[in-house]
Amino acid sequence: MTLEAEPRRSAFPTVSSAPEGTVLTSLPRDLPVDRATAAARRVIDALLRTDREDPDLDRIADELERAAAHLEEHADDLDERMFDMWDGDGVARHDPVTGHENALAPPIVVRGRADGSVEGRVVLTLPYQGPPGYVHGGVSALLLDHVLGVANAWAGARGATAQLDVRYHRPVPLFEPLTVAARAVTRDGLKTGTVGEIRLADGTVCVSVDALFVDKTVPRPQRGS
């Protein structure tokens, strides 16, 4: 059964229709999958910090393997899962930056500002480390790419990243509040130019980015075909 031939139109809020401070990313829900994902995030972080000589570490590994096996045994068929994952209002819960169902994501909550920009706050810990005590340069690029996409949606634009030019001005510290901000600045047919930056609490810009997005989206999965 084909539910629809075209990608679903999202009811994504935009700066012209929604108030200052509108949350543009998914929020945590009081559901077992969110709770399990939040716990998995704690496990990832703690595995980088825990005592390597702890005699119980073998038992913990066994327990994690059993949990993984249970979750895998109860996994949906991939096509079905892909359909469900991409169903709904367009606010993804599974992406690796803001997704509450993805333990890779910090996750960042991004809000729209009345001036057309968007921003999110985050504190990053050891899993995101590059140089000693600082955020991995590729992680900064990942966060920026995603938040730029949110800025496009807030501006009423959309599209896939075509160019992402990242400039690293100074190392981005772990364990400190960071702001990831972005804003769509140009529109030319199917192309959207978007800029963004990662700032410290005092406003110091550590990383900036200038990107081009092209409205050439991948269709959402359809049920059956």
Place this chain on the structure above:
Amino acid sequence: MTLEAEPRRSAFPTVSSAPEGTVLTSLPRDLPVDRATAAARRVIDALLRTDREDPDLDRIADELERAAAHLEEHADDLDERMFDMWDGDGVARHDPVTGHENALAPPIVVRGRADGSVEGRVVLTLPYQGPPGYVHGGVSALLLDHVLGVANAWAGARGATAQLDVRYHRPVPLFEPLTVAARAVTRDGLKTGTVGEIRLADGTVCVSVDALFVDKTVPRPQRGS
């Protein structure tokens, strides 16, 4: 006690001293922390695929919370842990791209080629998804930034990313073998120019990158001071 005042000199292999095919990243070890991390990676992936209505999901969340609490209770002091993490021969085990102790990492194994390039193979799954069925553009940037750094080391250069210019030519598919390749191409004093790409098995280039690194490293943590 200060063990040494300067960053440790690494014995990192280079194209002029090591043979074709030399592995430049960490390898899995038969240790509980590696096994637990590999299991955590399976949990992250399975949480995105598992049946959201599974009545046992609450119990799994409880188990993951208990595992996290145990690991956190046995975590080392952060300064001590940072020292240990950065001790040794310079092949990190904890980074978010190649680290066998970091569940965020796929992890990619990177090998040096006699022509001066490096490459790694990887198959990415749902946690790394951007558009439906494809790799997140920011994840491609993350993998490339890291592998470019490995290419610099193989060329005998080093440094932090100053500029990372990523070009997206076509979507990068999930669930297919990908090659992430890189090569240092220019040296000018403290600056190294490095290029890289993500290719499909048939050689099609999906993403390419042109980057500049500057030899301005963050010192490794010292014990005491």
